[in-house]
Amino acid sequence: MSTTHETKLEPARRIRFALTDEQEQFRSAVRRFLDDKSPTTEVRRLMATAEGYDPEVWRQLSSDLALPGIHIPEQYGGAGFGMVELGIVMEEFGRALLCAPYFSTAVLGACAILNAGTDAQKASLLPALASGARLATLAVTELNGDWDPGRIELVATPDADGYRLNGTKSYVVDGNLADLLVVAARVPGTVGREGLGLFTLGADAGGIERQPLQSMDPTRKLARIDFRGAHADLLGNLESGPAPLVRTLDQAAIALANEMVGGAQALLDSAVAYAKLRVQFGREIGSFQAIKHKLADMLLEVELAKSAAYYAAQSAAVDDPEWPAHACLAKAAASETYLHTAAECIQIHGGIGFTWDNDTHLWFKRAKSSEVFLGQPSYHRELLMQRWGV
Amino acid sequence: MSKVSEAEVRAEVREWLAANWDPDTSLVEWRGKLADSGWGMPQWPKEWYGRGLPHALARAVEEEFANVGAVGAAKSGVRLLAAATLLEHGSDLQKKKLLRRILTGEDTWCQFFSEPGSGSDLAGATTRADLKGDFWIVNGQKVWTTSAHHADHGLLLARTDWDAPKHEGLSYFVIDVKQPGVDVQPLKQMNGHASFNQVFFTDAKVPQENLVGHVGEGWKVAMTTLAHERRGADGLSSPSGRGSRVGRIYAEERAELEIANQPYTWYPQRAGRVDLIIERAQETGANKDPNARQEIARLMILAKSAEWTARRARAAQQQGRPQGPEGSLGKLAASHVARACSRVHTLITGAEAMLTGKGSARDGIIAEILVSVPAVSIAGGTDEIQRNIIAERVLGLPKEPRFDTGPFRNVRKN
Numbered sequence: 001m002s003t004t005h006e007t008k009l010e011p012a013r014r015i016r017f018a019l020t021d022e023q024e025q026f027r028s029a030v031r032r033f034l035d036d037k038s039p040t041t042e043v044r045r046l047m048a049t050a051e052g053y054d055p056e057v058w059r060q061l062s063s064d065l066a067l068p069g070i071h072i073p074e075q076y077g078g079a080g081f082g083m084v085e086l087g088i089v090m091e092e093f094g095r096a097l098l099c100a101p102y103f104s105t106a107v108l109g110a111c112a113i114l115n116a117g118t119d120a121q122k123a124s125l126l127p128a129l130a131s132g133a134r135l136a137t138l139a140v141t142e143l144n145g146d147w148d149p150g151r152i153e154l155v156a157t158p159d160a161d162g163y164r165l166n167g168t169k170s171y172v173v174d175g176n177l178a179d180l181l182v183v184a185a186r187v188p189g190t191v192g193r194e195g196l197g198l199f200t201l202g203a204d205a206g207g208i209e210r211q212p213l214q215s216m217d218p219t220r221k222l223a224r225i226d227f228r229g230a231h232a233d234l235l236g237n238l239e240s241g242p243a244p245l246v247r248t249l250d251q252a253a254i255a256l257a258n259e260m261v262g263g264a265q266a267l268l269d270s271a272v273a274y275a276k277l278r279v280q281f282g283r284e285i286g287s288f289q290a291i292k293h294k295l296a297d298m299l300l301e302v303e304l305a306k307s308a309a310y311y312a313a314q315s316a317a318v319d320d321p322e323w324p325a326h327a328c329l330a331k332a333a334a335s336e337t338y339l340h341t342a343a344e345c346i347q348i349h350g351g352i353g354f355t356w357d358n359d360t361h362l363w364f365k366r367a368k369s370s371e372v373f374l375g376q377p378s379y380h381r382e383l384l385m386q387r388w389g390v
Numbered sequence: 391m392s393k394v395s396e397a398e399v400r401a402e403v404r405e406w407l408a409a410n411w412d413p414d415t416s417l418v419e420w421r422g423k424l425a426d427s428g429w430g431m432p433q434w435p436k437e438w439y440g441r442g443l444p445h446a447l448a449r450a451v452e453e454e455f456a457n458v459g460a461v462g463a464a465k466s467g468v469r470l471l472a473a474a475t476l477l478e479h480g481s482d483l484q485k486k487k488l489l490r491r492i493l494t495g496e497d498t499w500c501q502f503f504s505e506p507g508s509g510s511d512l513a514g515a516t517t518r519a520d521l522k523g524d525f526w527i528v529n530g531q532k533v534w535t536t537s538a539h540h541a542d543h544g545l546l547l548a549r550t551d552w553d554a555p556k557h558e559g560l561s562y563f564v565i566d567v568k569q570p571g572v573d574v575q576p577l578k579q580m581n582g583h584a585s586f587n588q589v590f591f592t593d594a595k596v597p598q599e600n601l602v603g604h605v606g607e608g609w610k611v612a613m614t615t616l617a618h619e620r621r622g623a624d625g626l627s628s629p630s631g632r633g634s635r636v637g638r639i640y641a642e643e644r645a646e647l648e649i650a651n652q653p654y655t656w657y658p659q660r661a662g663r664v665d666l667i668i669e670r671a672q673e674t675g676a677n678k679d680p681n682a683r684q685e686i687a688r689l690m691i692l693a694k695s696a697e698w699t700a701r702r703a704r705a706a707q708q709q710g711r712p713q714g715p716e717g718s719l720g721k722l723a724a725s726h727v728a729r730a731c732s733r734v735h736t737l738i739t740g741a742e743a744m745l746t747g748k749g750s751a752r753d754g755i756i757a758e759i760l761v762s763v764p765a766v767s768i769a770g771g772t773d774e775i776q777r778n779i780i781a782e783r784v785l786g787l788p789k790e791p792r793f794d795t796g797p798f799r800n801v802r803k804n
């Protein structure tokens with residue numbers, strides 16, 4: 001594509017198409033850790049628990065690998081890397097299907113505070129997240145399940161020493177587990193994109209009722225949270241409007257896209273291995289073109305989605321003006337690919353692929369929850385068109 | 391090969407160009423100088439019109455040429471595939487006789503590989519060459535031959551042994567196209583263009599000295615040609631100077647490229663013209679239709695992902711990393727993009743998509759897209775063959791059982 005359109009869409013030349021040697025080494029370290037700590041037997045054990053994670057593994061990935069703060073600046077207790085490294089972590093976690101409150105704490109919670117908080121708030125809230133000592137999450141969607149910030153209804157009413165939250169949030173990742181809640185809300189009497197802000201409160205504050213939801217993907221726990229006059233602090237200011245929230249959702253979309261391509265790769269590997277193993281009609285099923293071509297198409301799809309997810313992370317890392325568009329692009333691409341790869345992986349496994357004992361459904365369900373979380377592919381395609389000014 | 395630095399090479403070529411480059415010389419005369427000095431193909435061996443430079447330095451030479459607007463060696467069409475094949479497998483006599491005239495552009499080449507009966511299965515060729523006295527006598531039919539109607543020489547893959555297994559009974563020749571036994575007919579495509587030919591051989595003659603490699607090694611030699619074909623970018627050759635440059639040599643070069651590029655004017659349309667999608671949506675108002683917006687976004691996501699995948703493959707290569715799967719997927723990805731483009735152009739264009747010619751959308755370009763895209767998933771290896779290659783070589787899946795082993799004479803054919 002050598003067009004004026006491309007020039008418009010790709011102004012930045014600094015975007016890298018290959019990881020550095022250091023980044024590759026970092027990936028290997030994360031992968032080794034997960035090979036050891038997150039075999040599917042562990043995934044199955046943890047997904048059946050209410051908390052859904054192993055505090056000891058969380059402690060190790062925090063203290064030994066410093067992963068929760070990988071993208072948090074050093075001044076706030078983090079490792080000081082950026083979106084590319086966060087993407088690497090998420091991709092590897094997606095591949096191993098790690099059960100841990102990482103997406104909620106490191107991505108949703110920490111990014112929201114980084115984007116909206118004052119220096120003092122960042123200094124007070126982020127070190128505990130970076131060290132893994134505290135868990136956090138971001139509550140955006142409500143009972144209407146809408147990801148558009150303009151549809152937020154939860155009200156934050158100013159009072160003498162802060163704000164009082166009233167309303168209900170739903171589909172909150174690890175909402176039942178988080179120590180710190182970041183809540184998107186609006187001040188009274190506003191609609192649409194006016195009057196939006198982010199508010200923080202401890203989960204032990206009064207006026208909060210948390211209710212775990214039965215999530216179809218048991219590796220990612222969801223909760224509904226009712227706020228009845230709960231006391232909260234404004235994160236940053238109201239003048240920024242929805243921008244910090246939108247930025248957080250875009251970063252989360254990129255992180256999730258990278259997690260999804262990691263999962264898709266795991267499914268592809270599993271399908272290829274099975275096609276080489278399984279014999280029918282006196283030959284490996286992988287020698288039939290019907291299966292070969294399916295797998296070749298899956299590989300193509302996975303590599304294309306990886307390219308989109310990696311590009312979005314690189315684009316955000318260098319703050320390319322187009323990076324929010326790339327976030328939508330990556331989220332839509334990775335969602336469709338992950339789910340399709342999961343469905344095809346089941347198909348290639350045949351009957352056994354539909355059983356509980358076969359591991360494919362673990363990734364299938366993560367693919368399904370990730371497809372919907374932060375907005376479905378059609379939502380992101382429309383957003384992409386808007387952001388490109390079409 | 392002695393080690394030279396890029397700065398030294400640049401200085402040397404600059405000095406040579408300053409002493410020799412003259413835009414008012416004739417194309418053939420200038421390219422003769424390029425061949426004899428080795429600056430036309432600096433990456434070729436010293437003894438064969440090159441300077442034995444590594445590819446990175448050859449690129450530096452190319453830049454120095456571009457800086458002064460100097461015309462390079464003839465590179466269009468099949469000629470460089472022929473040269474690469476001869477450099478690797480040709481006899482000294484063949485190299486002496488043929489290479490220089492390739493570089494000067496005096497000789498034009500074409501490739502006689504595909505046949506009506508062997509498309510994807512190239513090694514199933516049944517065009518025969520029988521040795522009679524000092525000549526190989528060729529009979530049969532080739533197809534999809536670009537530029538055969540003005541080619542001087544052809545690269546010919548023909549069967550010389552019918553009792554050997556399929557791949558072992560082939561030999562590789564250089565055949566003189568301009569002889570009575572070679573009948574070249576244009577092949578009209580579904581998009582109305584005739585970019586290719588079908589060529590009939592009736593007792594055409596090839597002197598023994600034109601055998602490339604040994605008898606029975608034709609497949610191996612053909613693999614060299616095909617490897618270079620895959621490596622080279624397909625499509626249009628661009629002139630060395632901007633269209634406005636003045637000088638006899640530029641006029642001659644433009645005329646040469648016009649002939650060389652003539653078969654390819656529809657190639658951009660064949661690839662789907664994703665570059666037109668958004669402006670077409672805006673000019674037709676399709677950008678206001680929610681369904682069209684979804685389809686456009688889908689296509690653009692695919693196209694961008696494919697573009698970035700190619701960039702990833704290149705970046706890995708530049709860093710000296712082992713090639714990942716992303717390097718083998720370009721052709722299949724391009725096929726998907728082209729087909730998606732065709733669909734979305736139709737959606738955007740609406741009823742007018744039923745029309746063709748100058749009076750139709752974008753002066754007929756949209757119509758040409760719609761009737762040219764089907765070529766992408768066939769030419770240069772069908773999507774199905776691409777998938778087999780990806781599945782077997784990248785994913786390591788087992789091959790299918792074969793039915794074409796044993797003497798080729800007994801193998802089932804069309």
